[in-house]
Amino acid sequence: MEDELLTAMADLDEDKTLCLVEKQLQAGLTPLEIVDTCRRGVEIVGKRYSEGQYFLSDLIMSEEIFKGVMRIVEPHIPVNVPQNGFSIVMGTIEGDIHDLGKNIVIYLLRSRGFHVHDLGVDVPPEKFVQAVNETGASILGISVLLSFCVGSVKKVVDLLQEAGLRDKVKVVVGGYPVNQLVKEYTGVDYYANDVTQALEIYEKILKEKCSC
Template identity: 45%
Template sequence: MSEDIAALIADVDEERTLAAVASALDAGTDPLLLVEALRHGMSSVGERFEAREYFLPDLILSADIFNQATALIEPRLEGGSGPSRGGVVIGTVQGDIHDIGKNIVATMLRCSGYDVHDLGVDVPPAAFVGKVKETGAGLVAMSGLLTFAFDSMKETVQAFADAGLRDSVKMMIGGGPVNETVLDYCGADAYGKDPSEAIRLAGALIDAALPLGSQTRSRPT
């Protein structure tokens, strides 16, 4: 069933993907398996685009299908009904509108019991700061795929320092090109390459009870 769903979204088949997700939910399939299947399918869409097999409309439609499918799945996620593991403010940073990966990470964090506040795309530093002040969230998750996004990430980290919040808020970054060098450049606390790492890092950064992994570093003083 999960393989079918991955293949259907990879084929950008809106009607059959949504029908397959709905029937898998009715059959009692683990919602997390469905999100994982959708994520695999989305990776295939990206690969087919790179191979010039798909074009921009395919990318945009596949992102829309992903969002519709996760809207069906989210009410069935156990994480949504249990006690919150903590607040996370997430968004794609200013100047960048790529949100497929950010939406996957947000969904997976929600599935894992985090209280996720999704600010969307092209999010200015002040909006991240404002949302943290409003919600008391202890973790900020920034996504960005453009090289240009690295500056926005750095500016967002600086905005938290300027607001006197850098010591009380942990910050993680991610998105296709993000690596250790980008982490050093922008001064966040950790970076992750996929949703599993996002979940592991959220646990480590928020709870501080789990050991921090190799992709974390001390916050700058």
């Protein structure tokens, strides 16, 4: 049934995907197992898009299907006690409205007990800094899919420095266009190209802060 769900998600078959999600929940699969299967299906969609098999509208469709999946499974995701009071601020940078990857990471982080403040999409650099200041967040996650928005990520880091907050927060940027060069240019602490890598980074930062 897992392979069926993976194929349905990758083929953008919304009705079948949502039906299989319901069946898998009834069959006893955990919400996180279902989310991971759908995440891999979305990655296949992204690969097909990069290979010219799918179009931008198909990418958008995959996001809508995944949101439908999350509406079904979210009530079944166990929420753990927040870990040591650490908070995370996350959002998609100004000029970019893509939020699929961000939303997946947020759902999974919350299920693991992290307190996440979601700022949404098209977030101005100033709003990121304001949120870090108001929440006392230890980690700031910035999502970016459009390469021309990378400059705004650098502005966030610069503003954090000006506000005297840079040393108090670890900054993680995630998205398809990010790499070591982007990390060096923007001044962020970490970058991630996929959900699994992002979760590993957040867990690593938490352990480092707990050991201080």
